[in-house]
């Protein structure tokens with residue numbers, strides 16, 4: 108008899124993988140055992156040599172989503188006299204923790220059928236799940252993934268559930284969150300003060316009635332609380348915005364099913380498929396003109412964010428409501444999403460009228476993920492529930508590295524051996540709450556993967572909360588340049604081995620020369636970079652605060668191009684008072700609180716203000732977004748001129764000719780859609796021009812500006828037409844949410860080739 112031992116890594120825990128192994132071994136008449144290890148799943152197969160050899164290929168062939176085999180490594184081959192009946196053994200908890208922690212999985216079709224089947228013992232039970240679906244990352248307290256290491260540890264399975272859990276032929280075999288109405292978590296309805304009003308199905312039906320009456324319900328879901336209200340009810344949606352202090356950002360909508368979603372948005376085949384995946388993200392979709400939703404769901408926006416129900420509780424709620432609901436994160440403006448009942452009652456006081464909660468604890472906050480299709484591929488705009496944590500292969504072996512990420516749209520990453528794990532979206536680190544969530548994520552990754560890296564890596568900007576944290580902890584972190592990290596993130600995602608031409612366009616990042624970069628062209632590898640070029644710089648009056656004031660960007664750009672006509676020109680074009688103009692001009696001329704910037708994001712802001720599209724913006728990026736939407740389907744290839752000059756070996760794209768032409772257009776009464784189109788085309792042309800000058804280098808696009816669908820789609824198309832290979836972020840967002848990956852890879856490289864002294 109031959110004995111073969113395998114170690115399988117990939118998505119193999121919590122996805123019904125061991126039952127699959129058991130079934131195949133059983134059918135092939137093989138003995139042995141299978142068990143979970145921190146490093147993956149270990150399999151021992153005993154039987155005649157010929158059969159034993161066929162086991163691996165068959166396992167690969169029959170492994171289906173959500174399970175995924177990344178590697179099937181043979182550890183040993185030996186001989187024994189006797190075989191043994193195949194069994195599923197207890198988990199081992201030592202060894203290298205390479206097993207992937209699974210993301211939360213949307214309710215599977217089999218569970219959904221049972222949920223709505225009045226003869227099933229889990230009929231209308233809001234916590235039904237199986238090995239193919241249910242909570243994972245949101246309930247895991249340690250690896251390996253076993254019930255005692257989840258927040259289900261407090262629920263003792265009843266006899267029926269235990270029998271399912273123990274039966275290898277059952278869909279719930281070793282389904283760690285397995286539960287039923289007799290033994291599992293229960294619903295409760297609380298009033299705004301936290302007083303219990305009732306439980307069970309009554310609570311659910313009451314919540315639906317409240318939604319019908321136009322009230323705002325806070326519902327505890329998978330990765331935190333949702334704030335929900337009737338998506339058709341203008342008053343309810345307006346009130347939710349007012350209470351949540353959310354002025355303009357679109358609110359996500361959950362529809363009962365795909366058919367309902369099609370009434371609200373134009374949905375392609377790829378998008379329909381994406382909506383129904385087990386990740387169940389929010390997808391940004393072109394909204395239908397006849398969509399029956401309140402105007403204030405997504406004001407001034409041709410897109411809406413849609414998702415389908417992804418937990419049994421959502422299914423029951425939407426099924427009962429028979430219509431679409433606004434389902435937005437349970438938080439105030441940019442704070443992290445609430446996960447606990449007490450916390451929600453306190454923080455959402457004054458926002459929610461009623462709370463639908465349950466007693467299965469959530470370990471970590473996971474917002475809904477947001478994606479969009481671009482150039483036929485999905486791109487991630489916010490990566491959290493359903494996708495996090497993300498493990499990517501590293502092109503090199505590394506000692507452990509902890510990357511602390513940026514200040515805005517923070518994520519953190521942990522690199523170890525040949526892998527890097529990126530956390531869920533944490534958010535902007537401006538509030539105490541979000542800095543707490545950040546610190547929890549830092550601890551969390553280290554705890555889950557059992558690594559305490561000595562090497563930390565940060566952005567070189569000294570004022571980022573993530574950088575300050577590293578220094579406060581007495582670390583001596585490796586420092587990375589913001590735009591280099593943007594580009595390396597994409598290099599790592601696509602495993603590019605050659606130098607690339609990186610186009611890093613975003614809002615702001617600290618450059619090597621102390622100025623604010625953001626419209627950069629870098630020849631880059633993970634080891635380093637050369638700044639090949641950038642957009643024309645201007646002084647931005649009142650620095651960082653200016654991201655909410657597009658007219659400041661416009662003032663700075665005008666001053667840089669037409670100093671002799673200032674401030675009169677700005678007063679006329681931007682409709683600002685002489686006093687304001689004088690203040691801004693003094694800041695620029697004295698170079699006080701007016702940093703030099705080459706930021707593409709600020710050029711978008713400037714043009715948005717000069718086109719009369721946006722003067723004030725409630726959050727960063729809104730001016731650029733309105734500028735993009737102002738095109739309103741306009742097409743054509745007309746564009747503005749620009750100059751190319753060389754300063755200190757660096758190509759500078761001088762946008763003065765562009766501004767002159769744009770202002771002439773404006774004088775001639777050209778409408779905003781054409782101004783916007785011509786500006787976008789100009790920016791795309793700049794990228795193509797530089798790419799043509801460096802033919803042979805693959806082009807990598809990164810940075811928050813590429814959230815702009817027109818800019819990204821058209822740049823990809825134009826570069827391809829010109830014969831360039833082009834790469835862009837897909838698994839991680841183009842914005843700062845992807846930065847931690849780049850930081851981790853740069854640090855891993857630095858450790859490999861020690862810094863020169």
Ligand code: ZN
Nearest residue numbers: 215218237240
């Ligand atoms: Zn299921």
Ligand code: ZN
Nearest residue numbers: 265268287290
């Ligand atoms: Zn039970």
Ligand code: FE
Nearest residue numbers: 613616811843
């Ligand atoms: Fe950035």
